[in-house]
Amino acid sequence: MKTVRLGIAGLGTVAQGVLDILASNQQLIATRSGIDLQVTRVASRTPKPDVNLAGAQFSTQLADLYADEQIDMVVELIGGEDVAYEFIQAALAAGKPVITANKAVIAAHGNTLLSHNAAPLRFEAAVAGAIPIIQAIQHGLVANRFEHVVGIINGTCNYILTAMQEQGAAFADALATAQELGYAEADPTFDIQGIDAAHKLAILLGLAFDSPFNFADIYIEGITEVTSADIQYADELGYHIKHLGLARLTDTGLEARVHPTLIPKSQLLASVNDVLNAVLVKSDAAGNTMYSGPGAGGAATASAVLSDVIGLACQLPQQDTPRSVDASAVRVLPIEDIRSAYYLRIPTKDEPGVFAQVANALSSHGISIEAAIQKEPRAGQDLVSIVILTQVVQEAEMAAAMTQVQSLPQVQGSIARIRVETLD
Amino acid sequence: MKTVRLGIAGLGTVAQGVLDILASNQQLIATRSGIDLQVTRVASRTPKPDVNLAGAQFSTQLADLYADEQIDMVVELIGGEDVAYEFIQAALAAGKPVITANKAVIAAHGNTLLSHNAAPLRFEAAVAGAIPIIQAIQHGLVANRFEHVVGIINGTCNYILTAMQEQGAAFADALATAQELGYAEADPTFDIQGIDAAHKLAILLGLAFDSPFNFADIYIEGITEVTSADIQYADELGYHIKHLGLARLTDTGLEARVHPTLIPKSQLLASVNDVLNAVLVKSDAAGNTMYSGPGAGGAATASAVLSDVIGLACQLPQQDTPRSVDASAVRVLPIEDIRSAYYLRIPTKDEPGVFAQVANALSSHGISIEAAIQKEPRAGQDLVSIVILTQVVQEAEMAAAMTQVQSLPQVQGSIARIRVETLD
Numbered sequence: 001m002k003t004v005r006l007g008i009a010g011l012g013t014v015a016q017g018v019l020d021i022l023a024s025n026q027q028l029i030a031t032r033s034g035i036d037l038q039v040t041r042v043a044s045r046t047p048k049p050d051v052n053l054a055g056a057q058f059s060t061q062l063a064d065l066y067a068d069e070q071i072d073m074v075v076e077l078i079g080g081e082d083v084a085y086e087f088i089q090a091a092l093a094a095g096k097p098v099i100t101a102n103k104a105v106i107a108a109h110g111n112t113l114l115s116h117n118a119a120p121l122r123f124e125a126a127v128a129g130a131i132p133i134i135q136a137i138q139h140g141l142v143a144n145r146f147e148h149v150v151g152i153i154n155g156t157c158n159y160i161l162t163a164m165q166e167q168g169a170a171f172a173d174a175l176a177t178a179q180e181l182g183y184a185e186a187d188p189t190f191d192i193q194g195i196d197a198a199h200k201l202a203i204l205l206g207l208a209f210d211s212p213f214n215f216a217d218i219y220i221e222g223i224t225e226v227t228s229a230d231i232q233y234a235d236e237l238g239y240h241i242k243h244l245g246l247a248r249l250t251d252t253g254l255e256a257r258v259h260p261t262l263i264p265k266s267q268l269l270a271s272v273n274d275v276l277n278a279v280l281v282k283s284d285a286a287g288n289t290m291y292s293g294p295g296a297g298g299a300a301t302a303s304a305v306l307s308d309v310i311g312l313a314c315q316l317p318q319q320d321t322p323r324s325v326d327a328s329a330v331r332v333l334p335i336e337d338i339r340s341a342y343y344l345r346i347p348t349k350d351e352p353g354v355f356a357q358v359a360n361a362l363s364s365h366g367i368s369i370e371a372a373i374q375k376e377p378r379a380g381q382d383l384v385s386i387v388i389l390t391q392v393v394q395e396a397e398m399a400a401a402m403t404q405v406q407s408l409p410q411v412q413g414s415i416a417r418i419r420v421e422t423l424d
Numbered sequence: 425m426k427t428v429r430l431g432i433a434g435l436g437t438v439a440q441g442v443l444d445i446l447a448s449n450q451q452l453i454a455t456r457s458g459i460d461l462q463v464t465r466v467a468s469r470t471p472k473p474d475v476n477l478a479g480a481q482f483s484t485q486l487a488d489l490y491a492d493e494q495i496d497m498v499v500e501l502i503g504g505e506d507v508a509y510e511f512i513q514a515a516l517a518a519g520k521p522v523i524t525a526n527k528a529v530i531a532a533h534g535n536t537l538l539s540h541n542a543a544p545l546r547f548e549a550a551v552a553g554a555i556p557i558i559q560a561i562q563h564g565l566v567a568n569r570f571e572h573v574v575g576i577i578n579g580t581c582n583y584i585l586t587a588m589q590e591q592g593a594a595f596a597d598a599l600a601t602a603q604e605l606g607y608a609e610a611d612p613t614f615d616i617q618g619i620d621a622a623h624k625l626a627i628l629l630g631l632a633f634d635s636p637f638n639f640a641d642i643y644i645e646g647i648t649e650v651t652s653a654d655i656q657y658a659d660e661l662g663y664h665i666k667h668l669g670l671a672r673l674t675d676t677g678l679e680a681r682v683h684p685t686l687i688p689k690s691q692l693l694a695s696v697n698d699v700l701n702a703v704l705v706k707s708d709a710a711g712n713t714m715y716s717g718p719g720a721g722g723a724a725t726a727s728a729v730l731s732d733v734i735g736l737a738c739q740l741p742q743q744d745t746p747r748s749v750d751a752s753a754v755r756v757l758p759i760e761d762i763r764s765a766y767y768l769r770i771p772t773k774d775e776p777g778v779f780a781q782v783a784n785a786l787s788s789h790g791i792s793i794e795a796a797i798q799k800e801p802r803a804g805q806d807l808v809s810i811v812i813l814t815q816v817v818q819e820a821e822m823a824a825a826m827t828q829v830q831s832l833p834q835v836q837g838s839i840a841r842i843r844v845e846t847l848d
Contacts, residue, residue: 021567021709029567031634124564130710132564139563140548140556143445143453143730210455268716271695285445285727286554286717292692293713303709306567 003036004313007065007096009087010077011044011051014101014125017302018075023054029306035313037306041068045083062087066094073312075305076100085109092116099308101125101301107199110206110213122308127200128153128277130300131293132307137207137281144283146208148248150423153200155275155295156184156191157223157243161260162273164228165240171226183275193222194243194258201245204279205256209249209330214256217332221259229378230345230416233387234262237343237371240270241418253331255338262343262389262420269423280423288423336396341370341420346386346405347413350377354410355386361408365401367393383412389420427460428737431489431520433511434501435468435475438525438549441726442499447478453730459737461730465492469507486511490518497736499729500524509533516540523732525549525725531623534630534637546732551624552577552701554724555717556731561631561705568707570632572672574847577624579699579719580608580615581647581667585684586697588652589664595650607699617646618667618682625669628703629680633673633754638680641756645683653799654769654840657811658686661767661795664694665842677755679762686767686813686844693847704847712847760820765794765844770810770829771837774801778834779810785832789825791817807836813844 008015022029022037030036039056043065048058059065062083065074074091078084081104088105089112091098097119100106103126106113113121124134128151137149152158156178163174175192178184190196198218206213223243234241239262248255263270268290272278277295282288294300348354359369368391375385390398398417406415432439446453446461454460463480467489472482483489486507489498498520502508505528512529513536515522521543524530527550530537537545548558552575561573576582580602587598599616602608614620622642630637647667658665663686672679687694692714696702701719706712718724772778783793792815799809814822822841830839 017709024708025567025569028569028634032562032566130565131713132560135559135564136556138456139735140559140731141554141727142456142734143449143727145449145452210452268692268695268700271692276692283727284448285441285723285730287721287724289555289715289717291713291715294711297711299709300711303565303567303707306709307564310566311563 001030001036002034002313003038005038005040005070005072006075006309007041007043007068007071007073008039008075008077009043009062009065010079011042011049012077012079013298014301014305015042015077016051017298018305019054020299021302021306029310033310033314035310037309037313040070041065063090066091066096071096073097073099073309075309076102081105081108088113088121092119092121095119097312099305099312101305103127103196103199103203107202107213107215110203120312122312123203124308125301125304127203128279129293129295129297130303131277131279131291131295132304133204133279133291134207135307136289136291137204141281141283141286141289144285146249147282147284148246149204149208149279149281150244150246150269150421151200151204151277151279152242152269152272153245153277153279153295154191154197154243155277156188157197158273158277159183159275160192160223161226161231161241161243164226164231165235168228170228171224192224194220197243197245198258201247201256201258204245205247205254208247208281209254211254211330214332217256219257219259219335223260225416226260226418227416229385230343230418233345233373233375234343236373237389238265239263239420240265242270244421246421249330250333252337253333256332257335257338260418262418264422267423336399338395339392340395341392342390342398343418343420344388344390345416346388346411347383348386349410349412350382350384351410357408357410358386358405361404362390362401364404365397367391367397367401425454425460426458426737427462429462429464429494429496430499430733431465431467431492431495431497432463432499432501433467433486433489434503435466435473436501436503437722438725438729439466439501440475441722442729443478444723445726445730453734457734457738459734461733461737464494465489487514490515490520495520497521497523497733499733500526505529505532512537512545516543516545519543521736523729523736525729527551527620527623527627531626531637531639534627544736546736547627548732549725549728551627552703553717553719553721554727555701555703555715555719556728557628557703557715558631559731560713560715561628565705565707565710565713568709570673571706571708572670573628573632573703573705574668574670574693574845575624575628575701575703576666576693576696577669577701577703577719578615578621578667579701580612581621582697582701583607583699584616585647585650585655585665585667588650588655589659592652592656594652595648616648618644621667621669622682625671625680625682628669629671629678632671632705633678635678635754638756641680643681643683643759647684649840650684650842651840653809654767654842657769657797657799658767660797661813662689663687663844664689666694668845670845673754674757676761677757680756681759681762684842686842688846691847760823762819763816764819765816766814766822767842767844768812768814769840770812770835771807772810773834773836774806774808775834781832781834782810782829785828786814786825788828789821791815791821791825
């Protein structure tokens with residue numbers, strides 16, 4: 001039996017989850033892995049709360065963790081960005097292997113941190129909580145060339161869109177319920193604007209496409225513009241609207257984008273509801289494999305943290321992250337170069353010939369209509385909605401067409417447009 | 425760069441898949457893993473077909489593989505049971521690490537084979553094809569105590585049940601189509617009788633519950649008795665019928681059973697259709713995680729084989745399979761001790777008072793009715809169908825109640841009964 005001593009930085013819900021799992025499953029883990037895992041020190045900048053540390057020492061100095069020669073590995077669960085980044089850097093420099101759940105730090109600084117060779121760094125918990133998606137990409141599918149990685153990777157957005165879909169709730173009401181239930185923060189900006197999903201996509205993209213983590217090049221839209229009318233019209237057309245992170249290798253470069261997306265109801269991913277996360281991976285040999293589960297929560301995230309801890313403790317050299325990453329190998333495409341089908345909802349006056357004018361405008365930009373429905377005015381309104389599914393079109397053409405349609409005198413108010421992915 | 429030389433036994437579709445993947449992705453694998461993988465010898469008892477072996481030597485003697493000192497690892501893709509078992513034993517005894525896709529051998533002889541300490545044995549490809557479910561259980565969820573493992577683990581059965589559900593096809597017609605499409609063997613017995621699923625469940629169960637592989641104790645039903653009427657009635661009640669392998673730890677022991685099962689449509693598992701496989705794992709920290717993808721096919725299975733090869737090549741000690749398995753620790757329950765809710769379809773004469781008599785018979789065995797629908801006779805028939813969902817009941821009580829209901833003079837023909845799982 002090999003004893004491995006952990007130091008934990010931070011004492012929030014995930015740290016608590018790690019302590020709880022070890023309290024109940026320490027013996028089971030030892031039987032399975034041959035590792036006797038012990039938390040010997042916990043450090044948090046705030047004074048020790050009333051938490052059972054199971055005999056671990058407590059200190060308010062984070063540096064105590066990597067200064068402690070008895071500690072074999074450090075788990076970073078501070079959260080935030082700057083302090084956590086500095087801490088991870090210092091711990092690696094001190095030769096301590098680091099396990100982190102911090103997606104913001106990895107997305108922004110992962111390339112720098114992984115170039116340290118002093119000690120290994122693992123971050124399974126940074127993407128999709130309990131789901132071992134990083135291991136699936138790096139180990140289970142290691143022999144595959146990846147075509148796309150598409151994920152519902154923000155539980156808050158998925159909860160809100162599911163509530164809008166199933167209960168017809170308005171965005172603001174669904175958000176308020178999510179906040180009441182603890183599924184959204186008091187300040188939900190990071191989640192509903194897509195920043196959190198983009199952090200995770202940056203990590204998935206780097207691993208799947210053997211490229212650097214590249215948060216800055218990801219195109220990001222949140223879910224704040226999605227209305228329950230859009231969800232209902234999409235449903236009539238055979239689609240659900242999900243907030244996706246999508247990375248896809250094309251002949252011209254890499255698509256990397258986060259936005260609300262129509263996906264066919266027949267896709268398994270379309271049935272991933274509430275706060276669940278799921279990542280669909282298409283690769284050349286394995287085909288479409290999908291991984292789903294809880295994307296957040298103390299115990300679920302701690303499960304992923306401990307998987308990394310035990311893996312490192314057993315020394316899994318294969319999991320060592322991007323080697324020989326060639327920054328010039330894949331180019332992330334600017335959003336104007338993306339090709340996508342579109343859902344359009346165009347509010348217009350109820351006059352004859354409007355549909356023909358819209359169709360002509362689209363046609364003049366080479367945009368074909370796949371399906372269309374015209375919706376009568378809602379009670380108390382005098383505008384009709386022309387709802388159109390387009391065929392695949394280049395983003396720049398769509399932007400130009402939208403300017404033209406928007407300028408039609410019958411069009412009143414702004415046009416809703418949401419991308420469609422069939423995930424073939 | 426470390427060179428690793430493979431010997432492959434067998435030259436069917438999976439072996440072909442391994443050769444194909446290496447032909448296209450050898451350089452990518454080397455970049456990711458630091459391993460230069462080379463197939464140096466292929467052995468098959470039938471003479472060499474017209475296949476590009478990319479420079480590998482060919483022999484018709486399987487023993488040449490483990491006798492070859494240049495070979496670092498042996499991949500067993502012979503199929504069948506006896507010859508493959510002997511081959512794996514001999515290769516391990518010769519000190520060669522073995523990777524196999526052979527579920528029948530692992531389910532029946534895995535305990536013996538894993539007790540050899542001469543060399544490691546890996547079998548990710550034996551369960552659910554491309555899906556890295558064994559790695560998820562053994563590594564991704566290593567810190568978890570498992571509550572249940574439930575899988576759609578036979579693509580043939582899932583294809584047939586999906587066709588019956590979506591097209592209203594009869595069993596025989598759906599089977600014939602599956603055979604035409606190559607989704608079912610000419611002799612489909614192993615698949616449609618549930619043997620193949622039970623092999624896979626035996627493996628999942630052993631790994632998740634740290635117990636021996638125990639194929640003999642698994643209760644097995646196939647899908648041959650499922651009718652399209654049952655599927656339609658289940659649909660009306662809010663369920664899909666899936667062929668599941670289910671292992672669940674209860675206070676009294678381990679449930680281990682393979683049978684058609686009603687699961688609520690709201691469960692993601694209920695949306696896993698066609699030849700797709702999926703495994704739903706419930707564990708204490710990670711909660712419900714699900715893994716889906718192609719469960720068969722040359723390339724998909726080869727993807728899993730190569731994951732094991734590369735993992736072993738990098739020496740993943742953590743993945744070494746059941747240590748300290750205590751055969752007395754968990755007892756597989758006899759089917760009579762299982763508790764389950766039931767779907768019943770009872771064909772009766774169209775007479776007043778029949779439903780009351782059925783309900784009385786159930787009630788006398790302590791069985792409560794959750795929902796019931798009565799179906800008028802189909803065209804050309806004079807029997808009605810009483811369809812009942814029961815509450816959870818012990819298997820032995822249900823068996824006794826069925827004997828009583830079957831003996832009612834109004835009941836004509838045999839009663840269909842299918843278990844219901846809500847997978848909470």
